[in-house]
Amino acid sequence: MSLSAVEGIRDRLPNGTIFVLAPDRTKDVYAISPVVDQVLGYENNQQFPKSPETLTLVFPLSFRSALTLWRKGFPNRIGYASEGRSFLLSKALNYESWKSRHLHQSTYYRELAESVLGPLPVLPPRLVLSENRMEKAKIFIDRNHLRDRRLIAINPGANYGSAKMWPSDYYVSLIRKILDTLPQAGAILFSGEQDRHVTREIMAKVDDQRLASTDGKMPLSESIGLLSFCHYLISNDSGMMHLGAALDMRGVALFGPTDPVATGPMSGKIRLLREPVRCSPCLLRYCPIDHRCMDLLTPERVWNTIREDIFALERK
Numbered sequence: 001m002s003l004s005a006v007e008g009i010r011d012r013l014p015n016g017t018i019f020v021l022a023p024d025r026t027k028d029v030y031a032i033s034p035v036v037d038q039v040l041g042y043e044n045n046q047q048f049p050k051s052p053e054t055l056t057l058v059f060p061l062s063f064r065s066a067l068t069l070w071r072k073g074f075p076n077r078i079g080y081a082s083e084g085r086s087f088l089l090s091k092a093l094n095y096e097s098w099k100s101r102h103l104h105q106s107t108y109y110r111e112l113a114e115s116v117l118g119p120l121p122v123l124p125p126r127l128v129l130s131e132n133r134m135e136k137a138k139i140f141i142d143r144n145h146l147r148d149r150r151l152i153a154i155n156p157g158a159n160y161g162s163a164k165m166w167p168s169d170y171y172v173s174l175i176r177k178i179l180d181t182l183p184q185a186g187a188i189l190f191s192g193e194q195d196r197h198v199t200r201e202i203m204a205k206v207d208d209q210r211l212a213s214t215d216g217k218m219p220l221s222e223s224i225g226l227l228s229f230c231h232y233l234i235s236n237d238s239g240m241m242h243l244g245a246a247l248d249m250r251g252v253a254l255f256g257p258t259d260p261v262a263t264g265p266m267s268g269k270i271r272l273l274r275e276p277v278r279c280s281p282c283l284l285r286y287c288p289i290d291h292r293c294m295d296l297l298t299p300e301r302v303w304n305t306i307r308e309d310i311f312a313l314e315r316k
């Protein structure tokens with residue numbers, strides 16, 4: 001969700017150099033943004049060229065992030081005030097004021113940059129994939145005999161916690177319905193190491209050669225390459241949903257405990273489905289009651305919502 005702000009920064013500073021310091025799990029996303037000059041891991045940030053003109057935008061809200069950047073001598077650190085960290089920042093913005101306006105999370109990043117750069121254009125995030133990454137995706141598709149199929153990308157996990165996850169048995173029913181209805185369809189389950197148990201559960205229950213899984217073994221950059229070959233996305237509220245939006249994919253996002261206003265897909269091509277239960281959005285990682293926000297969103301309802309989109313894929 002920060003990529004749109006980074007696009008705006010590039011528009012404002014066409015001749016500037018944009019470095020991103022990111023943890024391993026998100027480095028790949030910035031590495032394929034066409035507006036980022038270089039991505040550095042936390043470990044090798046000594047390569048970061050610091051000068052009095054360097055502007056350091058502290059995107060995370062944590063105390064630790066501000067402390068790390070202060071310790072490493074990054075100048076002009078701009079971030080939101082939270083966790084008592086304002087004394088570590090050169091300029092602290094009012095986080096509570098941003099939060100009280102109940103805006104999309106992407107505005108959190110944009111307003112942070114705008115506080116020093118002035119108004120930025122609202123630009124969609126872009127991702128540009130290298131030949132090498134596309135080649136690896138093609139190898140996966142060929143190895144799983146999915147070439148020439150209309151590919152449905154399925155992302156049934158969520159790193160945040162199980163509350164965001166649509167039940168795996170519902171995914172099983174929906175995948176069976178799609179594959180039984182459309183002979184030309186194929187489906188790919190995407191997961192990371194943390195949530196591959198869900199894709200393994202689904203693989204074990206769907207007996208169809210047209211279903212493949214990355215099994216949590218594919219690096220994020222290659223998963224994005226593979227996603228770009230898919231024709232439709234079915235996803236929980238997750239990073240993969242935002243990547244699908246950045247790739248301009250059509251699809252559906254299944255929301256439960258999270259807030260669609262704050263983290264909904266940044267593209268009208270991804271429809272949002274949710275059951276308006278009274279306890280949602282609770283923003284909890286694990287449901288303390290009966291997970292009704294997801295359980296009441298039945299596979300039949302999802303199928304009825306997406307069937308026209310899926311049939312349209314067959315006609316293309």
Ligand code: SF4
Pocket residue numbers: 163256257277279280281282283284286287288289290291292293294
């Ligand atoms: S408390 Fe309500 S909104 Fe939160 S996870 Fe449980 S059912 Fe969903």
